[in-house]
Amino acid sequence: MSLTRGSAVIVGAAESDIGAVAALMSPLDLMAQGIQRALEDAGLGLQDVDGLFCATTQARTSAMSLAEYLGLPDAYTDSTIVGGSSFEIHVAHAQAALQAGLCKVAVVTYGSTQRTVGRRAASAREYNPYETPFKPFLPASAYAMAASRHMYEFGTTREHLAEVAVAARDWALLNPAAWEKKPLSIADVLNARMISDPLTVRDCCLVTDGGGAIVLTTADRAKSLQKKPVYVLGCGQSITHASISSMPDLTHTGAIASGAQAYQAAGLKPSEIDVLALYDAFTINTILFLEDLGFCPKGEGGRFVEGGRIGPKGDLAVNTNGGGLSYCHPGMYGLFLLIEAVRQVRGECGARQVADVDTAIVHGNGGVLSAQATVILGGPATM
Amino acid sequence: MPPAAVSPLATYIQHLEKGELAYQVSPSSSQVVFYPRLVCPKTGAADLQWRVSKGLGTVHATTAVHPQQGAAYNVALIDVDEGFRLMSRVEDIEPTAVKIGQRVKFRVHPAEGDEPPYPVFTPAESAA
Numbered sequence: 001m002s003l004t005r006g007s008a009v010i011v012g013a014a015e016s017d018i019g020a021v022a023a024l025m026s027p028l029d030l031m032a033q034g035i036q037r038a039l040e041d042a043g044l045g046l047q048d049v050d051g052l053f054c055a056t057t058q059a060r061t062s063a064m065s066l067a068e069y070l071g072l073p074d075a076y077t078d079s080t081i082v083g084g085s086s087f088e089i090h091v092a093h094a095q096a097a098l099q100a101g102l103c104k105v106a107v108v109t110y111g112s113t114q115r116t117v118g119r120r121a122a123s124a125r126e127y128n129p130y131e132t133p134f135k136p137f138l139p140a141s142a143y144a145m146a147a148s149r150h151m152y153e154f155g156t157t158r159e160h161l162a163e164v165a166v167a168a169r170d171w172a173l174l175n176p177a178a179w180e181k182k183p184l185s186i187a188d189v190l191n192a193r194m195i196s197d198p199l200t201v202r203d204c205c206l207v208t209d210g211g212g213a214i215v216l217t218t219a220d221r222a223k224s225l226q227k228k229p230v231y232v233l234g235c236g237q238s239i240t241h242a243s244i245s246s247m248p249d250l251t252h253t254g255a256i257a258s259g260a261q262a263y264q265a266a267g268l269k270p271s272e273i274d275v276l277a278l279y280d281a282f283t284i285n286t287i288l289f290l291e292d293l294g295f296c297p298k299g300e301g302g303r304f305v306e307g308g309r310i311g312p313k314g315d316l317a318v319n320t321n322g323g324g325l326s327y328c329h330p331g332m333y334g335l336f337l338l339i340e341a342v343r344q345v346r347g348e349c350g351a352r353q354v355a356d357v358d359t360a361i362v363h364g365n366g367g368v369l370s371a372q373a374t375v376i377l378g379g380p381a382t383m
Numbered sequence: 384m385p386p387a388a389v390s391p392l393a394t395y396i397q398h399l400e401k402g403e404l405a406y407q408v409s410p411s412s413s414q415v416v417f418y419p420r421l422v423c424p425k426t427g428a429a430d431l432q433w434r435v436s437k438g439l440g441t442v443h444a445t446t447a448v449h450p451q452q453g454a455a456y457n458v459a460l461i462d463v464d465e466g467f468r469l470m471s472r473v474e475d476i477e478p479t480a481v482k483i484g485q486r487v488k489f490r491v492h493p494a495e496g497d498e499p500p501y502p503v504f505t506p507a508e509s510a511a
Contacts, residue, residue, distance in 0.1 A: 134458050
């Protein structure tokens with residue numbers, strides 16, 4: 001049995017508190033808050049939920065903790081964790097569970113207090129005897145080395161990388177929920193503190209708290225609910241490595257495979273996608289994923305983003321919430337990509353709303369360009 | 384597969400203690416394997432055999448880490464001539480002067496306290 005196009009529908013989406021949350025909030029508090037808000041958005045209640053899909057680096061057994069917190073002993077659970085793309089994979093798993101009748105209403109949720117407790121405490125890094133002795137500043141150094149290869153092979157420049165950060169910031173200035181509130185220039189990015197050459201602090205994602213949830217149900221059940229349905233049209237995943245030293249090719253990511261799977265399932269091609277939500281943990285990510293998901297040829301990503309092309313005044317709408325670079329990045333950002341894509345398809349994005357959105361591609365990235373997962377979403381016109 | 388008397392990592396470290404950079408090959412698939420394992424990736428074959436590298440390679444990717452305190456240092460991925468890639472650093476050169484494509488030569492960074500020896504690289508004498 002394969003996943004059926006549109007068999008699962010996202011009917012609720014919400015952030016928890018994000019940015020800097022109240023003292024002593026737990027990741028589970030943020031999950032619960034996100035779930036409560038997303039259920040309210042959907043017009044459903046906790047008594048309707050019988051599927052829990054969750055991940056956080058701050059709870060070793062997050063599905064167990066969440067079942068306890070919510071008092072849902074009978075829920076179908078899945079706490080697959082492959083870094084920031086975990087939630088895109090949860091969507092595929094939730095679709096499978098809904099289609100198989102294992103649950104009827106699923107929530108996909110995340111919570112992190114990374115800013116409050118510190119990055120090291122929130123996400124302790126495992127010792128790798130083949131990497132740790134060299135003290136790479138992970139994850140930044142891994143992405144920096146991928147950027148070094150992209151620059152070497154294709155002539156990509158630091159200015160190209162900076163274009164990505166500036167576009168994200170320009171979008172963030174249209175999003176009241178975004179962490180960053182001040183304009184950013186190419187020069188600001190280039191002159192910022194170097195972290196891991198060629199990436200400065202402005203090429204790197206934010207370190208914030210945050211969480212949220214989306215609610216999925218079957219296409220039949222969605223018809224009776226209050227919000228415009230957002231259909232799961234296609235999913236894909238590819239996990240090519242865990243450590244950067246084992247990445248098969250530093251300039252070609254698993255997004256090539258995960259994207260191809262999702263496009264095929266959705267019956268869509270890149271030119272038919274209205275809005276893009278690409279996991280921008282670092283500026284090189286956006287360039288790699290624009291290439292690997294077919295929006296420009298391999299190697300052209302740097303030149304493609306020149307002149308604000310992916311910013312609010314450009315011709316391709318990418319990361320309209322401001323992205324992990326300027327809106328919010330609590331460590332595993334993938335859930336926020338889904339929330340923004342849902343809102344764009346629904347037409348709820350206010351000043352940053354893109355006109356006439358029927359389709360959105362959501363691309364999650366986990367680890368160090370390791371776990372790639374793509375979800376294509378569509379409004380009623382796509383069904 | 385019989386019980387493992389010595390782990391892949393322990394064997395790798397024993398080679399480093401002798402000044403050797405070791406890697407594995409799978410005769411059944413002709414694959415070169417690094418990091419060391421018990422099972423050959425993709426094929427599942429348990430026929431992995433140890434080899435010792437000549438210790439010459441090429442910088443595949445490089446970065447200079449700029450810590451908030453202390454001097455910048457290099458981290459690089461090295462393509463070793465026998466056909467495997469590993470993380471290391473290039474020493475005896477400014478961290479930002481390390482270039483992709485540069486030829487490099489292996490040496491052992493000796494054990495320090497609890498930390499076992501590990502492989503580092505220096506610019507190769509003759510550019511190849």
